[in-house]
Amino acid sequence: PTYREPYRPVYHFTPPVNWTNDPNGLVFANGLYHLFYQYNPDGMEWGHMSWGHAVSKDLVHWQNWPVAIPEGPEGMIFSGSAVLDSFNTSGLGSASHPPLVAVYTSHHIPDRLHPEQYTQSQHIAYSLDGGHTWRKYAHNPVLDLHMRDFRDPKVFWYAPDSQWVMVVSFPEQHQVQFFRSADLIHWQHTGSFGPAGDTSNVWECPDLFPLQVKDASGKPTDQTKWVLMISVQYDVQYFIGTFNGKTFVADEPVDRIRKVDEGTDFYAATTYNDIPGSDGRRICIAWMDNWAYAARIPTFPWRGFMTAPRVFTLRENEQGKPVLYQYPVDEIGQLAVDSVQIRNRLVDEAHELQISPANKQQSNYPFTVGKLSLELSQIKGMVKWAIAQHGDSAIWVNYDAATGALQVDRSRSGITHFDSHFPAIIRMQLRPDQQIRLDVFLDKCSVELFVNGGQKAATLLFFPHPDQTGISLQAVHGSYRVDELKLIRYPQTAY
Ligand code: FRU
Incomplete structure (x- = not known):
């Protein structure tokens, strides 16, 4: 190896x-x-x-x-x-x-x-x-x-x-x-x-x-x-x-x-x-x-x-x-090499938030190891969040504040065809709330999502293509405030 x-x-x-x-x-x-x-x-x-x-x-x-x-x-x-x-x-x-x-x-x-x-x-x-x-x-x-x-x-x-x-x-x-x-x-x-x-x-x-x-x-x-x-x-x-x-x-x-x-x-x-x-x-x-x-x-x-x-x-x-x-x-926090932070932004149907955090010097997989945190408030309609995105390919996270439904969709997350059970959509029921905190730990091919500091968790493997490095936040039928978006990057190799 x-x-x-x-x-x-x-x-x-x-x-x-x-x-x-x-x-x-x-x-x-x-x-x-x-x-x-x-x-x-x-x-x-x-x-x-x-x-x-x-x-x-x-x-x-x-x-x-x-x-x-x-x-x-x-x-x-x-x-x-x-x-x-x-x-x-x-x-x-x-x-x-x-x-x-x-x-x-x-x-x-x-x-x-x-x-x-x-x-x-x-x-x-x-x-x-x-x-x-x-x-x-x-x-x-x-x-x-x-x-x-x-x-x-x-x-x-x-x-x-x-x-x-x-x-x-x-x-x-x-x-x-x-x-x-x-x-x-x-x-x-x-x-x-x-x-x-x-x-x-x-x-x-x-x-x-x-x-x-x-x-x-x-x-x-x-x-x-x-x-x-x-x-x-x-x-x-x-x-x-x-x-x-x-x-x-x-x-x-x-x-x-x-x-x-x-x-x-x-x-x-x-x-x-x-x-x-x-x-x-x-x-x-x-x-x-x-x-x-x-x-x-x-x-x-x-x-x-x-x-x-x-x-x-x-x-x-x-x-x-x-x-x-x-x-x-x-202890995982000791890996932090640098971070990107965005505060106080409004996302609505006309204004999405896109980050292309690729630090090209680092590697071909610039953005797939680290911790991504979101603090959102005043949510009306639906939050749509793409992680490891290139075009339509991504892990898509949707949150509907009115119903409390949270979905994590990996059906278009990269390589999915090796088994028919793999392209899954996870549905989680939260208490309807206009604010939410989401922390995602990423490590090349895994997403570990924690809602509101660990009240709920969802763990998924995915196998992205090398160009899937973007992040974006969109609003569907509404708007919301990004109180904070924080990305803490970890190194690309362990050894
Ligand atoms: C669970 C399991 C255990 C068993 C082991 C065998 O994944 O089926 O019940 O001890 O794996 O590898």
Whole structure:
């Protein structure tokens, strides 16, 4: 890999070569953010699933480490999580060398002629050298229900009971199961949740974590709630409720569906274990892709992306109910090289705002890495915003202030023909409002859009042609004020 390939992102993790899907084993240990990922060491399609490995000091620059856990005779290494076993509860390390322990699903195919007759069980592997080298536990599996579909364990330390908790999926039953353990080896069933919310497809990659509730203005309250997050192809849903160390109970009726991200390319989201500090940020990374077309996206010599790491918070909405907010980590801001700012402009049908921010010295893709922010007010009619535009080709964002409908259209965004599901239009319902704030993080071929500081999010891949570098703002049947348009440019290459 040259890292100069078209579409190679700057601040989104991609493996140097080959296929990736889910992020796995997100854990912070000894000053490093570890990112493991579903990886095919042998090709650009799904297969031979193993855990690839990268580390970062700042969640922006990643260093590639060797494959941590390769597939073996026991099966492929499917998704899971990792923890630092600080007290050596597992006995796999020592008090002075606490082990890093990965808990994952082994996908076993007893008869190669019948790959559909697989079984899934939970295994562990550990590292005694800070994650450089890994050993599979000699007495795997640690949890085997002799089931076909039983996968994606998320393990974390539940301090009130001094126990490890595992949340793991029964994908076909639309259920997650809770187990607990004192040593990461012996597991006892404690509860279950589901079916609930979105049951239109398999449930995968559950996660469960507490968050302090903030009020509508962002001030912390004395309330803590638990968030249960579940991937349901092709989205990620979440529930807010309580967890007593054994089972989760949702606050709201369970027929209500809340999506974490409303874009097309956000799946298998999972959060970091062991982030230090009293304000310990809850940082999430998802697979920025979609099973519907992941095998056909036009990148080379790798296939698959991670989202920008995002901080999750809970904030009370107008009804006083906590909802999930998210925003990329501040660390990305360190990439800023320069910025362009426009203030106090009126846009109406006769006056559109066009920026051709191409800094031609920089590269052929002058404008596709950075953060674009809009603050609009007095909106009458519809706002039409083109990002990465050349003529009619662009990501088109429309906002109708009267109805609160926000659309993101990538059907004319560049190369779209490789799969019929790709040319999509995303529709989001906001509260009708004459003002709006939109932040878009761009990185060569991805758009991560955040509404009103993270109240809603939409993540989309797109594959622009090299001339798609413009930005424009138009008004349809009305007018509005651009209080501020700000573009912060990031560098064009990461390495
Ligand atoms: C989700 C998923 C997981 C599984 C992994 C296999 O994208 O299907 O349920 O562990 O991918 O690669």
